[in-house]
Amino acid sequence: MLPAEAARHDLRLVPAALVGWAVALSGLYLGSLVAAALGVGGLAVAGAAALRGRSAAVLAMGGVAAAVALVVGTQAWQVEHHPVRVAAERGSVATVVAHLRDDPRAIASPGYGGRQPDPQRVVVHAELEAADVAGHQWRTGGRVVLLAPAQGWIGLLPGQRVRATGLLAAPDRADLTVAVLRVRGAPVVLAAPTAVQRVAERLRSGLRQAARVLDPEPAGLLPALVVGDTSAMVPTVDAEFRVAGLTHVSLSSRHD
Secondary structure (H helix, E strand, O other): OOOHHHHOOOOOOHHHHHHHHHHHHHHHHHOHHHHHHHHHHHHHHHHHHHHHOOOHHHHHHHHHHHHHHHHHHHHHHHHHOOHHHHHHHHOOEEEEEEEEOOOOEEOOOOOEOOEOOOOOEEEEEEEEEEEEEOOEEEOOOOEEEEEEEOOOOOOOOOOOEEEEEEEEEOOOOOOOEEEEEEEOOOOEEOOOOOHHHHHHHHHHHHHHHHHOOOOHHHHHHHHHHHHOOOOOOOHHHHHHHHHHOOHHHHHOOOOO
């Protein structure tokens, strides 16, 4: 039997962790100004705690709030003032050059007769390299989501560079995505997959093939947990992971 003192849980950092999560979520959902205000408040609390000799827990809470607010607020401000984000708010047409951050994922569509139809559209997470909107050109970074036809996009690999034209739209999720680009045609592929990317895809493809002996839900989940390949995840499982806040478990091995 352990002594009573050793069996106790040390919860002194729990308030600081909760404050950090609260500040991060507030900055993402409410914007950079809210994050800045919370950061100033955190600095004030930390300063007062240090000067008056208050408990270390209060000092930690203020320090964590200020640090998280600085990081989240800076990124939120960059997204809010990104030139492509401004164009997305107007629904402008744009041509972008981007690096794929993930495999194109098929968007589920209702089947018939118990059969799942071939995918018609895909969603692709990418990193901006350049953008052209109404003759204005920028070389800039930022996360974008491409909604595109499956034809021409299925089979592309993470890390490849593509050029695509479509209609910009503001994202509907607070995850620091700059814009959504609704693409109507196939991409212009600017870089072939590297040897490393081809070998990695061969291994992931083998795992997906081996997992097909399982039911659809575990067959899609196994590659996601092992190598971060979420391309075969059933939409209901993906939604359950998002609700539970466990997407980092399946995306931790995603290729950037």
